[in-house]
Amino acid sequence: MKSQWLILLTVYAAALNLTSVNCAIVFSDISVEAGLSNEVYASSGGHGLGINWVDINNDGWDDLFVVGGGPNYPPKLFINNKMGAFTNVSQLLPKLPMVEMSGSRFADFDRDGDKDIYIYTDNPDFRVLNENQPDGPANLLLTNNWIETGIINFTESAALAGVDDLAPVPFGSLPAYRSKTAAWIDYNRDGCIDLYVGHLVENAGGHEVNRDRLYKNQCDGRFEDVSVISGVSGGLNPDNYRATLASGAFHINSDLWPDLYLVNVTGTDSSVYHNDFLYINQGIGAVETFSEQVGLSLGVGNDSQAGMGIDIADIDHDGDWDIYISDIFNTTLDEPPLGNVLYLGNGDGTFAENSAISAGIQGVDSWGVNFFDANNNTWEDLFVATIGTNNGDLFYVNNGLNDGQHLITFTESALSIGISTGNARGSAVSDFDRDGDLDFAVVNQNGGLQLFRNDSTQIGGWLVLELSAQISNLDAIGTVVKIQTGDLVQMRQVKGGASAHSQDSLNVHFGLGDSTIVDQILVQWPSGETSQFMNIGINQYFKIFEVDVIFKNGF
Numbered sequence: 364m365k366s367q368w369l370i371l372l373t374v375y376a377a378a379l380n381l382t383s384v385n386c387a388i389v390f391s392d393i394s395v396e397a398g399l400s401n402e403v404y405a406s407s408g409g410h411g412l413g414i415n416w417v418d419i420n421n422d423g424w425d426d427l428f429v430v431g432g433g434p435n436y437p438p439k440l441f442i443n444n445k446m447g448a449f450t451n452v453s454q455l456l457p458k459l460p461m462v463e464m465s466g467s468r469f470a471d472f473d474r475d476g477d478k479d480i481y482i483y484t485d486n487p488d489f490r491v492l493n494e495n496q497p498d499g500p501a502n503l504l505l506t507n508n509w510i511e512t513g514i515i516n517f518t519e520s521a522a523l524a525g526v527d528d529l530a531p532v533p534f535g536s537l538p539a540y541r542s543k544t545a546a547w548i549d550y551n552r553d554g555c556i557d558l559y560v561g562h563l564v565e566n567a568g569g570h571e572v573n574r575d576r577l578y579k580n581q582c583d584g585r586f587e588d589v590s591v592i593s594g595v596s597g598g599l600n601p602d603n604y605r606a607t608l609a610s611g612a613f614h615i616n617s618d619l620w621p622d623l624y625l626v627n628v629t630g631t632d633s634s635v636y637h638n639d640f641l642y643i644n645q646g647i648g649a650v651e652t653f654s655e656q657v658g659l660s661l662g663v664g665n666d667s668q669a670g671m672g673i674d675i676a677d678i679d680h681d682g683d684w685d686i687y688i689s690d691i692f693n694t695t696l697d698e699p700p701l702g703n704v705l706y707l708g709n710g711d712g713t714f715a716e717n718s719a720i721s722a723g724i725q726g727v728d729s730w731g732v733n734f735f736d737a738n739n740n741t742w743e744d745l746f747v748a749t750i751g752t753n754n755g756d757l758f759y760v761n762n763g764l765n766d767g768q769h770l771i772t773f774t775e776s777a778l779s780i781g782i783s784t785g786n787a788r789g790s791a792v793s794d795f796d797r798d799g800d801l802d803f804a805v806v807n808q809n810g811g812l813q814l815f816r817n818d819s820t821q822i823g824g825w826l827v828l829e830l831s832a833q834i835s836n837l838d839a840i841g842t843v844v845k846i847q848t849g850d851l852v853q854m855r856q857v858k859g860g861a862s863a864h865s866q867d868s869l870n871v872h873f874g875l876g877d878s879t880i881v882d883q884i885l886v887q888w889p890s891g892e893t894s895q896f897m898n899i900g901i902n903q904y905f906k907i908f909e910v911d912v913i914f915k916n917g918f
Contacts, residue, residue, distance in 0.1 A: 388738050388760065390781040390802075390815040397448045399427070399441060399804075399812045406465070406788070407433035408489025410543065410608070412806045413466030413789035413864025417478050420509055423829070425793040425868045428469070428480055429806055433487050434461040439812075442515070447796055447816075455515045462500040463487040466789065466864025470547040470556045471837045472524070473584050477507040478838070480517075481526065483542035483560060497564050497572040498535030501527040502542055525586045526578050528560055534572055541572065547859030548612035548621050549836045550593070550644060550652060552889045555580035556836040556859070559595075559623060561607030569601040575625070594651030595623070595642055605640070611673045612859050614843060615684060616712035619891060620644035621841045623653065626670035626688055639664035639688075643712075662716035666704040672790075672863035676734035676743045677854050679764060679771040683708030684856075687719075689729030689747060689863070702727045703747065707771070723773045726757040731790030731862040735801045739823035739874030741853060745773060748787035748805055748863070756782050781818075785810035793868035799825040799902055801872055824875035824901040830857065831908045834890040839909075841889040844871050848878035875901055 394400040406412050415428040424443040431438050440456055441449035463485045469478045482503040486496050504521035508514075521527040529539045544561035551557070558578040564570055574597045578586035590596035597603035609626035616622070623642040641657035641664060657664040667690040678685045688704040702725040706714040719725040724745060731748035738744070742761035749757055758780060759773035777783070785807035792803045800817040807813065826846065830839040840859040845852055853873055860866045875881065879901060886894040888909050899905060 387820045388776070388780045389818045389820065391818050392781070392783070392813055393447070393816045394811065394813045397814050398451065399449055399814050401451075401811075402429075402431070402439055403436070403809070403811060404429065404806050405432045405436050405809050407463050407487035408485070409808055410489055411463065411465035411485065411788070411864060412808060413862075413866075414791040414804050414806050414812075415467055415469050415480065415866045416791050416793035416795070416804070416868040417469040417480065417866070419478065419507065420515060421477060424797065425795050425870075427804060427812075428467060429812055430464045430467050430482060430789075430864065432808075433463050437461070438464060438467070438482065440515075443795060452515055455517075457505065457517050457519050459503060459519060460500060463489075464503075465543050466545070468545050468547055468860040468866050470840060470859055472504075472547075472556050472558070472580060473506065474555065474582070474837055475510050476837065477509040479507045480505040481521075481545055481547075481558065483528075483545045484539070485541045485543060486537060495541070495564050496535050496537075497541065497570060498530065498533060498537040499539050499541035500537050501529060501539045502560065503527075524584060525588075526558055526560070528576065530572070543606075543608045544610040544864070545860065546610045546612035546623070547838075547840055548623065549841050549889050550577070550621060551579070551647060552619065552835075552841070552891070553580075553582070554834060554836055554890065555582040556838065556840060558586060559610060559612060561610050561625060563606040563608050563628065568606060569604050571601070571604055573597075573604040573606050575607055592651070594653040594655070605638070609670055609673050609688075609863060611675060611686075611861055612840075613675045613684065614841070614856050615641065615643060617683070618644075618646070619887065619889065620646045621889075624673060624675075624686065626667065626673055628669040639667070639670070659712075660706070660709075660714040663706050663714045666717045670704075671730045672732040672748070672861075674732045674734050674861045675856070675858070677708075678734060678743050678745075678761060679707065680741070680851065680853065681708070681710065682852065682854070683710045686714065687724070687732050687734070687745065689726075689732045691728055691730065691750070703729055703732075722771055723775070724757075724759045726775075729757070730788045731805065731865060733790055733792045733803060733862055733867065735792045735803070736872065736874035737801060737817060738819050739800060739825045739876070741823070741848075741851060741874050741876045746782075746790060746792075746803055748784065748790045750786050750808070756784050756787070758782050782815060784813055789863050789865040791862055791865040791867050794827060794870065794872060797904065799827065822874075824878060826873045826875060826881055826899065826901055827904045828871040828873075828884070828886075829904055829906040830869070830871065830886065831906060832888060832890075833909045834892060835888045835909060838869055839888065840869075843887040845885045845887075846873050846881050847883040848875055848881055870904075
């Protein structure tokens with residue numbers, strides 16, 4: 364029986380002068396023993412539910428915040444008890460309106476030393492294939508008072524901060540836009556984290572309520588709407604009013620300015636409005652901060668007709684970023700081939716055409732997506748949350764590079780390594796038990812929360828970096844970290860939201876394979892400063908302060 368839960372993988376990496384590590388990947392569903400199985404979650408329209416791995420009480424252990432869905436399913440907060448289980452403290456959340464809550468993202472927006480949570484909301488009447496009412500309830504901002512009070516305590520302050528996202532002129536009986544995504548991004552790199560909010564009215568491409576918003580943090584607890592002057596409002600061209608369901612505030616290219624990838628969707632009525640937007644940050648001094656440049660990359664933006672989730676990583680160790688987008692809704696509008704999408708970076712800020720088929724990760728009916736190194740062999744694997752109607756759960760183990768053709772490939776292994784979910788939506792990754800391997804959680808539509816603990820054996824070494832920013836935004840969102848072990852350079856970036864409606868832990872994890880020392884760590888902070896460390900030991904949590912060691916050189 365035990366063999367049914369194991370898959371023995373030998374990673375061939377001679378092209379990069381690496382020694383392979385034989386790794387048995389195993390995940391165990393510990394939802395019951397962890398105290399997470401007693402709640403039900405349900406999005407009224409089926410297009411919500413998200414998870415945040417967020418350290419609410421600053422004890423160094425990631426807690427869980429889960430958006431419950433519809434009006435009768437309020438959000439839940441579970442505090443990590445450091446012994447493999449969680450305590451439900453949802454009663455400590457403030458009294459919130461009974462509205463549809465689609466997802467959430469967290470950041471320390473007020474720079475007081477604790478993490479706050481932004482909840483984006485929607486009209487509960489949501490139909491995939493028909494027109495929807497354009498209006499929604501106000502969005503919510505849970506300001507964390509931990510630093511001030513020393514107890515778990517929040518204040519709802521979206522209106523006070525100016526991010527309740529009200530419509531200038533109401534489009535219906537509800538006062539705000541329908542929101543389906545958000546992302547924290549310090550787009551101007553001033554140390555105060557900004558907020559992007561995406562709107563969606565299904566089957567209504569060209570409708571003005573689809574204009575997204577960018578809120579600039581004024582560093583005084585309030586935000587300013589800079590959507591127009593930043594270049595992300597869509598202007599006056601209705602073709603730019605596209606329904607946004609997923610977003611990623613990522614570094615797309617190699618500069619220090621964070622960019623935005625917006626996953627746009629539509630129904631079956633028009634092919635004009637579903638193409639994605641790729642907003643490249645032009646930096647301070649540009650007439651418009653963001654320039655839409657999806658057309659610079661052949662094929663990018665028109666392959667996922669109804670993208671649900673997005674993540675980014677350097678999956679092939681070539682020093683540039685690769686993007687994966689999950690897709691849920693196949694119609695004749697899709698550019699073939701149908702299914703999920705992989706855009707490999709070309710090394711110059713552009714991307715190759717969809718290569719999901721050749722990589723073996725073309726799954727369908729998908730929501731949350733997460734790149735992470737499950738067996739610490741240096742290659743990032745891929746979890747894809749699915750609704751289970753076709754091929755069930757998807758966990759793609761990274762096989763490394765094919766040395767003959769230099770192609771990256773994956774092997775689907777979910778059932779054999781212990782992964783089985785229900786009707787999955789949001790997903791997020793954390794080393795919640797701080798044992799050096801990455802675990803993940805999934806929230807299911809009309810079902811429960813699942814926690815998959817990583818019980819892999821014979822895994823490689825590891826290093827987890829805890830970043831403490833002082834000049835940059837305090838969560839270090841937008842930081843790029845590179846490490847070198849022998850001839851191999853790996854890189855990660857700290858993201859203000861990804862997957863579907865969710866956000867991973869802010870800790871930066873690296874699998875090290877057979878390496879016994881990390882030759883070099885290079886941290887490129889949003890402030891422009893660079894921290895460099897040499898000859899660091901493995902298998903440890905290593906804390907880095909932005910003001911500790913500053914160099915301008917690197918690798």
